Amino acid sequence: MQKTLLIRQELEALAVDYWYEVDANGGVRAHEFYTADAIFSTSMKTRQGQSQIQDFYRIRRQRGPRLSLHIVQNFRLEQVQDQQARCGYIMSLYAADGEPVLPSRPPIMIAAVKETLLRQPDRSWRYSERTLTALFRDNTPTTG
Template identity: 55%
Template sequence: MNKSELLALRYELEALTIDFWHEVDINGGGRAAAYYVDDAVFETSVREYRGRAAIEAFYGRRRDRGERVSLHVLHNFRVEPESDTRVRCQYILSLFAADGVPILPSRPAIMLALVDEVVLKQSDGSWRYESRRIHPQFRDETPTTG
């Protein structure tokens, strides 16, 4: 893969990741499960969910808890192609979140984490997550919904 192809792939997968976290932050994750393959693994800072149905149920429970504001901010996005159809992505995630409705008091990020993802190219050319694993590096006392 030449440099231009690698940069295009990085842009495409970073845009996918930004769209995913936008879905979580703006829509409460109502369509988040659609970003994963059927047997995907989603490991939050608290527990692991296996399969699209379990991921969908997690986001449903998250919405059922009531009002919550979250902003997932990505930094230092990297891609490591393993094949034409499988790519490993890594980035730093800053999570700003609290229960309630905006405008909430401003605080530092409640978590800084390293995120590892494996993304698979589908037969229609789209990309879906095979796995997403969140590895906290810094945390405060604010509970996450994981």
């Protein structure tokens, strides 16, 4: 039980750190959170491999200023094996093009996120698969 709780805390912290990298740094290092052949699927597109994920965030930054906040809620550890874990959570996305301070609005999307992670030789976790499924959306464009 204690080991499971520790893994849950590690994976929740990793999810928060990942989305912080996207929000605070434009995802410059986001691809480093994934395995070499990882799959990242959104409602708009599926990207496979670190290079496609890196390109996605590079193109996103080239569009110009964008403010985003990805909020991780209701984190659940669904399955743990020695070298693999599965988890899920709800993500609320607040985002708009431009520089702060922007008008306050409800989230532009609330999504169910499912992730599979693999334990690396250095004992860290990396995403091998992440799928975002939109549950609620408004008409504000996402970059996904």
